[in-house]
Amino acid sequence: MSGGVKRDRDGNARAKSARDDAPRGQFHDMFETFRDELDEHYDRRERIIKVSRDVTALSKKIIFSLQRVKNLHAEFPPNIQKEVDSRLAEISTLLNSIAADLTPLNRQRYSYSLRCLEELVEALSFAHYLRHQTLITPAETQAAVPADVQISPFDYMYGVFDLFGELMRFATVTTAQRGELVGNDEGRNILGDIHELGCAYEMLPEIPTKDYRQKITAMRQSVVKVEKLGYGLVVRGSERPKGWVPDMKDDAPDPSSP
Amino acid sequence: MSSQTLLNPEIFTSLNDRIEEETAVRETLTQIIQRLERAVATAQALLSRVHGTPRARYPALIEQVEAAIGEQREIIGELSKTASNHPYYKYNSKWSRTVQSAITTAIYTAWLGGFPLDTSPARLGRLASLEDIGKIYQVPTNLKDKDAFHIxxxxxxxxxxxxxxxxxxxxxxxxxxxxxxxxxxxxxxxxxxxxxxxxxxxxxxxxxxxxxxxxxxxxxxxxxxxxxxxxxxxxxxxxxxxxxxxxx
Structure with missing residues (x-):
């Protein structure tokens, strides 16, 4: 192999380690190929991480909007619906911009960087619950994702895990406003729902990851908080004036409470 | 009481199946990987003899290590078959470390003068390329267009x-x-x-x-x-x- 001419580096920032006048080693070509391949991978991951961060933020904003909804089984107020729609449109643009990066091989490769999908599932499932008081199915979730990106069963499962927190907040706020747990005409209310969903999760085989343990702990806390709401209504319900909020500081003694 | 319930139980039956399936896959992979680890350890042990072996006796040592790596090849073949039934990157982290150690033993052996290939004849001080490693283990390398096992x-x-x-x-x-x-x-x-x-x-x-x-x-x-x-x-x-x- 002839030594000699060193090519220009293509403008990447690590100029200090460039040894532009060193002779080319015998493995130079091989490493150049690797560099190009790795750059491709790093760039792709970078794009995905950026999009993921933005989609997470937008999904959280959707959830904040939805927390301002006051009733189950009703159309969302126009202003809230508008906020949700415009954010879903933004999410759609963002996700579609990386759809090409997510070939079947790469979908799993970057699954950690794509955790925004859990957040999105959370938002979609919450919206679905508010409209129908039912749990969104994986198929409905996939249909509601405004882009050509596959939602895996685990994205769905972890996303719905986070729904518990939203249900808890929604239950707390609406109970304070109305003095009763929201529900349907047939007596199924949010406490029963969160119980049922919680039991469904408890029945699943445990997954031995830190992530799973954290989520299930958070889920149990949310369930307990809604149970306390129900209890507060029964015990003090007759005395309580409209607008009085059950004292959530009751949770303080629980050391694992965040 | 007429109407819908909160959730369709099928959702959770199917999640349950997915989790159980995944656990089973992980167990199968763990068993294969453990066997690979042992085969890698054998090759490593043989290779550590190089530090007390004069160059003239490398060929005998190489022969032994090549045999040990032949065992790795079989197990990696099995791993490849099992892993290719699933998304590659879903489980890749499970075997990546062990496969790396295996590759090191193959690179080492080739460097000492083992694993002659048509494209790269045996020679002391030779670097087995990624493609060479693929040939040694008979698995694809750097796959980009297909979701299957590779190095x-x-x-x-x-x-x-x-x-x-x-x-x-x-x-x-x-x-x-x-x-x-x-x-x-x-x-x-x-x-x-x-x-x-x-x-x-x-x-x-x-x-x-x-x-x-x-x-x-x-x-x-x-x-x-x-x-x-x-x-x-x-x-x-x-x-x-x-x-x-x-x-x-």
Whole structure:
């Protein structure tokens, strides 16, 4: 192999380690190929991480909007619906911009960087619950994702895990406003729902990851908080004036409470 | 009570199935990987003999290691078959470390003069390329258009960084055995390899950390060459350098 001419580096920032006048080693070509391949991978991951961060933020904003909804089984107020729609449109643009990066091989490769999908599932499932008081199915979730990106069963499962927190907040706020747990005409209310969903999760085989343990702990806390709401209504319900909020500081003694 | 319930139980039956399926896959993979680990350990143990083996007796040693790597090949073949039934990157982290160690043993053996291939004849000081490694293990490398088992660039590069640290040890031990030329071969090789790593634009990850550590191996080998040169125990290293280059 002839030594000699060193090519220009293509403008990447690590100029200090460039040894532009060193002779080319015998493995130079091989490493150049690797560099190009790795750059491709790093760039792709970078794009995905950026999009993921933005989609997470937008999904959280959707959830904040939805927390301002006051009733189950009703159309969302126009202003809230508008906020949700415009954010879903933004999410759609963002996700579609990386759809090409997510070939079947790469979908799993970057699954950690794509955790925004859990957040999105959370938002979609919450919206679905508010409209129908039912749990969104994986198929409905996939249909509601405004882009050509596959939602895996685990994205769905972890996303719905986070729904518990939203249900808890929604239950707390609406109970304070109305003095009763929201529900349907047939007596199924949010406490029963969160119980049922919680039991469904408890029945699943445990997954031995830190992530799973954290989520299930958070889920149990949310369930307990809604149970306390129900209890507060029964015990003090007759005395309580409209607008009085059950004292959530009751949770303080629980050391694992965040 | 007429209407709908909160949830369709099928959702959770199906999630349950998915989790159980995944657990089963992980268990199968764990068993294969454990066997691979043992095969890798055998090859590593054999290779560690190189530190007490004079160069003339490398062929016998190579033969033994090649046999041990043949065992790895079979297990990796099995791993490949099982893993290819599932998304590659879903489980890749489970075997990546072990496969890396396996690659290191193959790179090492090829460097000592083992694994002659049509495209790259056996020679002391030869670097088995990623494609060579694929041929040795009979699995694809750096697959991009298909979701199946393969050896990745990262695994290969990480295996190289493991290899350089043992080479620096070999430089020292070859001197002890009276072989003053081998350190020069090692020196050229490891410097070129380090120069190769410098070409990469690494992110702040494990590969960056390990590639950065290669310079300490280079330094150790340089020290050996320095000691030898200082005492006039070798031809001038520059001559050896050019020899290696033309041989490449």
């Amino acid at each position: 990745t660039i990262e695994e290969y590069l990480l295996a190289l960084t493991d290899f350089t640290s043992d080479l620096s040890r070999l430089a020292i031990n070859s001197v002890t055995m009276g072989d003053f030329e081998l350190p020069l071969v090692i020196s050229t090789f490891i410097k070129d390899l380090f120069a190769g790593f410098q070409v990469l634009n690494l992110k702040n990850d494990i590969l960056r950390k390990r590639a950065d550590a290669v310079k300490y191996d280079v330094k150790r080998v340089e020290d050996v060459v320095y000691d030898l040169s200082l005492r006039g125990l070798v031809k001038r290293p520059t001559d050896a350098d050019t020899e290696m280059k033309t041989g490449a």
